[in-house]
Amino acid sequence: MxxxxxxxxxxxxxxxxxxxxxxxxxxxxxxxxxxxxxxxxxxxxxxxxxxxxxxxxxxxxxxxxxxxxxxxxxxxxxxxxxxxxxxxxxxxxxxTQPKLPPFEDKPSDMTIRELKVKLKAQDEQIKGIQELHQTSLKAMIQQRDKLNKEIASLKHEKSELQLETRNVLKENIDLRKELLRLKEELSKQGKGEDEKVQSQSGPSSNPQDYRRKLGLSKTAGPKEVLAGFKKLLIETHPDHGGSAKAFHYVKTDYDQFKSRIKGN
Incomplete structure (x- = not known):
């Protein structure tokens, strides 16, 4: 071959x-x-x-x-x-070929007992799995209910915060309006006082006008007029809560009156 x-x-x-x-x-x-x-x-x-x-x-x-x-x-x-x-x-x-091991036939009653033991063990295992499943399911349901309560509480708090925010915004708007109104009133009041002081202490060449502005009698002498000016200067001075513009008018009249007296 x-x-x-x-x-x-x-x-x-x-x-x-x-x-x-x-x-x-x-x-x-x-x-x-x-x-x-x-x-x-x-x-x-x-x-x-x-x-x-x-x-x-x-x-x-x-x-x-x-x-x-x-x-x-x-x-x-x-x-x-x-x-x-x-x-x-x-x-x-x-x-020379390998042989399979002979099959050993066990008694039927022993086989049945072994099968029963295995079935019992499987039943216990299945029961344990079912109990574990029920426990896990119960815990999950409790956790879900707890989360739902927390969500509801958060929604309620959110609604309250939104309502409180709206109220605060409304109050803020009202306060702004009130502040603007007060500013306008103060502005008008300050303007009126300036005009009043200006009318009372504006520059004038007539001596009787000084006495009238100071609220003195027509027969008041120069010393009384000077004393009235000094008193009004103190009242209108910015350091004492007065207006700088009013103080300027009073000071101008005061200087003019002093010059008139010296000239005479």
Whole structure:
């Protein structure tokens, strides 16, 4: 048998290519293959001497016994095996295959007891899971109710804050209006006082006008007029709560009156 024939047999036995290459190389080292060749095998030419050789090769290649027996039968029918070998070789080939451990049949009552124990354990496990689920569900419901209460409380506080904000804004607007009104009144009042002081103490060339503005009699002398001016200057001075404009008018009249007296 040459290498081509060996590859063809291993391929027909379903051996993977990589394992086939390793097997053929080993067979060549062990001189189970006589020479290398490339020629194809004809239908009438055999490549194995007998079935014993075929079983040895398949066993060495790791082919299972049930598959090996079918292959040897087919190869023999196809003329690839020259003659039948020893029948004991088949028995030996089959005996080398791994056997499954025998099935041990347990008594039925023991099996039932074991099943009952397993079922009971499963029932307890399911019961524990259900209790855990109920506990978790109850805790989640309580947490949800608590959150809903907090949300309602926050909404109520928000409404109160909004109402309070509106009230504060309204009060602020009212205060602004009142402040503007007071400013206008003070402005009008200050303007009236300035006009009054101006009319009373504006520059004048008539001595009787000074006496009239100071509220003195027509017969009041210069000393009385000067004393009246000094009193009015103190009252209109800004340091004493007076108006600078009114103080200016009074001071002007005072200076003019003094100049008139000195001139006379």
């Amino acid at each position: 040459n290498t081509d024939q060996a590859f063809e047999l291993l391929k027909s036995a379903g051996v993977p290519d990589e394992l086939s290459i390793q097997t053929v190389r080993r067979w060549m080292r062990e001189r189970k293959i006589r020479f290398e060749g490339k020629a194809r095998l004809s239908k009438t030419e055999y490549i194995l001497e007998d079935t014993d050789e075929a079983f040895d090769l398949l066993k060495d290649a790791g082919v299972a016994a049930n598959i090996g027996i079918q292959l040897v039968k087919r190869w023999y029918n196809e003329g690839k095996i020259h003659r039948l070998g020893n029948v004991d070789q088949i028995k030996e080939y089959i005996s």
